[in-house]
Amino acid sequence: MAPSNKCTLAIALLVAFAVVAPLLPSSAAARDGGAAKKAAPAPAPSASGDAPLHPMGLIDDIIGLIPDLPLPRILPCPPVFPIKIPFIPCHNVTPPPPPVTECRPGLAKYMPPCARFLTSDDSSVPSPPSKCCHVIKPFFEDGSTSPLCLCHVVNGDAGNLLPAPVNHTRATSLLEQCGYGFTSDNVTDICANRDFIIPPMDAVPSPPQRRH
Ligand SMILES: *[C@@H]1O[C@H](CO)[C@@H](O)[C@H](O)[C@H]1NC(C)=O
Ligand SMILES: *[C@@H]1O[C@H](CO)[C@@H](O)[C@H](O)[C@H]1NC(C)=O
Numbered sequence: 001m002a003p004s005n006k007c008t009l010a011i012a013l014l015v016a017f018a019v020v021a022p023l024l025p026s027s028a029a030a031r032d033g034g035a036a037k038k039a040a041p042a043p044a045p046s047a048s049g050d051a052p053l054h055p056m057g058l059i060d061d062i063i064g065l066i067p068d069l070p071l072p073r074i075l076p077c078p079p080v081f082p083i084k085i086p087f088i089p090c091h092n093v094t095p096p097p098p099p100v101t102e103c104r105p106g107l108a109k110y111m112p113p114c115a116r117f118l119t120s121d122d123s124s125v126p127s128p129p130s131k132c133c134h135v136i137k138p139f140f141e142d143g144s145t146s147p148l149c150l151c152h153v154v155n156g157d158a159g160n161l162l163p164a165p166v167n168h169t170r171a172t173s174l175l176e177q178c179g180y181g182f183t184s185d186n187v188t189d190i191c192a193n194r195d196f197i198i199p200p201m202d203a204v205p206s207p208p209q210r211r212h
Contacts, residue, residue, distance in 0.1 A: 097143030102203040103152050106145025107161055110135040111153065118153065118171055119164035133178035148198045150174075151191035159201060 100106075111118075114132035117125045139147040152158040154171040172184040182190070190196060 100144065100146040100149070100199040102201065103145065103149035103199050104161065104201045106139065106142065106149050107152065107158060110138050110145070111158075111161065114174065115162050118166045118174070119162055120170070121167060128174055128177050132174075136175065136178050136180060146199055148190075148196055150187075151198045152201055154187055154191050157201070
C-alpha cells in the first residue's frame with residue numbers, strides 16, 4: 001500500500017472511532033479502544049447486545065444536529081451532494097435564464113384570451129376580460145418570454161398572430177386596465193425606447209460562416 005493510502009486509511013479510522021467512541025458506554029469504549037480501530041468501518045460491536053451501531057447513520061444524525069451557521073453564504077452549493085457539508089456556507093445558484101430570442105411562441109401561448117379585446121372596434125368588449133389580464137403575468141414570470149414581447153402587439157407587428165388588426169389604443173392601455181401600473185404613455189415610451197431590446201418575433205438565424 002502506498003504511504004498516502006495508509007495515511008488516508010489511518011485518518012478514516014481515527015475519524016470513525018472519534019465519532020463512535022463518545023456514544024459507546026464508557027466501559028465498552030475503554031475496552032474496545034483497540035478493537036474498534038481494527039473493526040471500523042464495520043459496525044462497532046455492542047457490549048450490551050443493543051442493535052449494532054452504524055457509523056454512517058450516526059454521522060448523518062450528527063450532521064443533522066449541526067445548525068446552519070449565520071455566515072455569509074459565499075460558495076455555490078454542490079449541485080447534488082448526498083449530505084449537508086457542515087460549517088461550509090454556500091448558496092444555491094440559480095443560473096440566469098437564457099436570453100429570450102423570439103416572441104412568437106410566448107405571444108401565441110398567452111395572447112389568445114386578449115384577442116377579442118385587442119382587435120375589437122366596438123364597445124362589446126369595453127375592457128380586457130380577467131382571463132386576458134391573467135395572461136399578462138407570465139410575460140413577467142415565464143423566462144422563455146419577455147414583457148417587451150408585448151410591444152409587438154402594441155406596435156402592430158405581431159403579424160397574423162391575432163385574427164384582426166390590433167386597436168393601438170387598446171393595446172397600450174392593456175397593462176393599465178389590468179392594474180399592472182404602466183400607463184398608456186409608459187407603454188408607448190418603453191416600446192419606442194431603443195435602450196430596451198425587444199426580442200424579434202422569430203429567432204434570427206445565426207449568420208452563416210464566412211468562407212475565406
Ligand atoms: C379602439 O378602441 C378604443 C377604446 O375602446 C375605441 O374608442 C376606438 O374607437 C377603437 N378604434 C378603432 C379604430 O376601432
Ligand atoms: C410612467 O410614466 C410616468 C410619467 O411619465 C413616470 O413618472 C413613471 O416613472 C413611468 N413608469 C414606468 C414604470 O415607466
